[in-house]
Amino acid sequence: MEKYLSEDFIEKFSERVKGSVFDHEMNRIRTKINRVLQKENLYFDEECYLVLQSENKETENKICNFFVLPTHTLYYDDDEKLHEAGIALELYSQIEEDKYKRILLNLNDEAIEKGNWLNNISFFDRDYLVYKSDLYRYLRIAIKLSTRILKENQKKVFYDDAWLEDDDALEHISAFKYDQRMLQLRKYNNELENDTNRKEDIDAINFLTAQSKYISEITMLAFPEDPSVENSEWGWEDNEYYYLVYSKTWSWIRAFFNHNEIKLKLNEKELDDYLIEAGVFESNEIRPKTKIKRADRKTPPLKQRVFMINKLRLHEFLSHKEN
Structure with a gap:
C-alpha cells in the first residue's frame, strides 16, 4: 500500500445513538475539549456545533453542525519506519431531538489538511455540514488541538x-x-568495528610499507649467517621469512615516520599484535601481564630478538589492503 493513500487509509463505521450518549461523560469530554479550544476562540456548544467567537465575544459563527471527538492517534508501519499518520475521529450529528448519527473515521494527515474527506459522498450526507468551505480551517484547528x-x-x-x-x-x-534500537545498536557497533579496522589497517599499511623500504636498504643475509663487523645494518631471510632485528627495525621506522610526518593511531604493541593476528608476523611468546603476543621473538641460533615476517602474508596483506 502506498503511504497514506486515502482510499485505503480511511475507514468508516456509521450508527445511530441516543442523545443520552451526550449526557454526563460526553458533556465532560466536550467541556475538556472546549478548554483546549478556548485560546482559538472556538468551542462546541450544547447542540455540539462548532462555534467561532469574535475576539470580543460579541458575535459568533457556526462552523459545522457536528461534534468532533478524537479517539486515537494513527500510525502507519511500512516495515522500515513508523509514521505518525493521522487521527481517528468520532463525528456526532443530531438527526432527531434525542438521537444522533455517529460516524467513526480514520483520517490521514493529508485528508485532514486538505479537507477533501468532507466532499466524499461515500462518507457523508446532509447530516454533516460545514457551512462555508472557507470555514474548514477552523474545523481543522479543532481536530488537531482536541487530540491533546x-x-x-x-x-x-x-x-x-x-x-x-x-x-x-x-x-x-x-x-x-x-x-529499531537494536538495529541502530548493531549499525553503530558495525560502524565502530569498521572504523577500528580502518584505523588498524592504515597503521599496518604504513608500518609494513616502511618495513619493506627498510628491507630494501639493508643487507639481507642468508638465515642464520653471522653478519660482518663492518656492516651495521642487516637482516636475514630464507625462502619463507624475513628476520629483522626488532629494536633496530622499530628505531628506523620511528625515524622514517617522524621525517614523513606519519602518526600512528595504535601504540607499538597493539600494532604488533594486530599484524601477528593477521599472520604477517610469527610469534612464540605471550607477555605475562597483558597476555598480548610478542612480535619480538627469540629465534635460535640468532642472539637478538627479531621480527619473523612471513613473506607471502606480507605481500598479500599489502596487496589486499591497498586495493
Whole structure:
C-alpha cells in the first residue's frame, strides 16, 4: 500500500445513538475539549456545533453542525519506519431531538489538511455540514488541538492491511522501537568495528610499507649467517621469512615516520599484535601481564630478538589492503 493513500487509509463505521450518549461523560469530554479550544476562540456548544467567537465575544459563527471527538492517534508501519499518520475521529450529528448519527473515521494527515474527506459522498450526507468551505480551517484547528485530550494508550497502527488498537498498538509500537534500537545498536557497533579496522589497517599499511623500504636498504643475509663487523645494518631471510632485528627495525621506522610526518593511531604493541593476528608476523611468546603476543621473538641460533615476517602474508596483506 502506498503511504497514506486515502482510499485505503480511511475507514468508516456509521450508527445511530441516543442523545443520552451526550449526557454526563460526553458533556465532560466536550467541556475538556472546549478548554483546549478556548485560546482559538472556538468551542462546541450544547447542540455540539462548532462555534467561532469574535475576539470580543460579541458575535459568533457556526462552523459545522457536528461534534468532533478524537479517539486515537494513527500510525502507519511500512516495515522500515513508523509514521505518525493521522487521527481517528468520532463525528456526532443530531438527526432527531434525542438521537444522533455517529460516524467513526480514520483520517490521514493529508485528508485532514486538505479537507477533501468532507466532499466524499461515500462518507457523508446532509447530516454533516460545514457551512462555508472557507470555514474548514477552523474545523481543522479543532481536530488537531482536541487530540491533546488523548491518553497514551489511545493509538492505532495500520500494519499488514489491518488496524491494531490500544494495547495491541502500544505493544506493536514498543516492539518496533525496540527493533529499531537494536538495529541502530548493531549499525553503530558495525560502524565502530569498521572504523577500528580502518584505523588498524592504515597503521599496518604504513608500518609494513616502511618495513619493506627498510628491507630494501639493508643487507639481507642468508638465515642464520653471522653478519660482518663492518656492516651495521642487516637482516636475514630464507625462502619463507624475513628476520629483522626488532629494536633496530622499530628505531628506523620511528625515524622514517617522524621525517614523513606519519602518526600512528595504535601504540607499538597493539600494532604488533594486530599484524601477528593477521599472520604477517610469527610469534612464540605471550607477555605475562597483558597476555598480548610478542612480535619480538627469540629465534635460535640468532642472539637478538627479531621480527619473523612471513613473506607471502606480507605481500598479500599489502596487496589486499591497498586495493
